[in-house]
Amino acid sequence: MSGVSICVFGSQARGSADALSDRDVLLIGRPGVELELIAKDWQHRAWNVSTFSKEAFDRFAEVRSLFVQHVKQESLILRDDKRYLSKTLENYIPNLSYAAERNDALAFALTLPEGKENYWHNMCIADIYYVIIRNFSILYFADFKEYIFDFDLLIQKISTEFSFNDVEKLSLLNLRVYKHAYRNRKSGFNCKSDLDNVRKCLNIINNKIESRYVSSIDIGLTTSEYYDLRTVELNIVSRESPVDLDLMEVSHPRFALWQRIIGAGGYPKPRINARELH
Secondary structure (H helix, E strand, O other): OOOOEEEEEOHHHHOOOOOOOOOEEEEEOOOOHHHHHHHHHHHHOOOEEEEEOHHHHHHHHHOOOHHHHHHHHOEEEEEEHHHHHHHHHHHOOOOOOOHHHHHHHHHHHHHOOOOOOOHHHHHHHHHHHHHHHHHHHHHHHHOOOOOOOOHHHHHHHHHHHOOOOHHHHHHHHHHHHHHHHHHOOOOOOOOHHHHHHHHHHHHHHHHHOOOOOOOOOOOOOOOOHHHHHHHHHHHHHOOOOHHHHHOOOOOOOOHHHHHHHHOOOOOOOOOOOHHHHO
């Protein structure tokens, strides 16, 4: 077997993992049976697997995606045939600005509905808030040449930057707990008051940030696919429990769509066709 790169990245690589941490591994290689077998082996060991062809990862590097910076900065390379990944990371340079992508994350977060008396609806919003606020913060500080990927540190810095009070900061930190609970289908959490505080924080940011109307989606540098997919997910779990949805039979008309939503390893989200969003 040749042409494969494997690396562990994120909290597992930087040595800060705890009970709530994801276990993230990146696989790069030619799509096919061999790569699928490697991915399944990692998944069976409870790792979140991100799989890319070399062409797809090259595209990430070409557009200066901060995902590549994350891997460059916080990864442990376990295998790297022909030093493909090492050379790609060595040659990678971040963009000068990520303001347009930052603005898209903020704009989507502000469109989310308020919490209501529906457990899974609220927990899904909390999960989305976690991802969007983490991404917003990463993109925000990248414009100052600070590349930070640890969630707790991001919240500490963004809270200082926008003068959030202790209650608001705690609500932001609690999103990580809700994210873990939602993705593991755990019940018994009450996140509504924290959702209200998070919305206050988003409004504070929106009122203070400059050039917030520039959009990466509008100018065609990125797409709204991720945001569209999360919107579909929220609409579905507002009506049905994700616990039941996870148990859908293959013959169910929404089986394929739900599998795309949760992904083989749970998250990150895979691509989805626009015609499936309705």
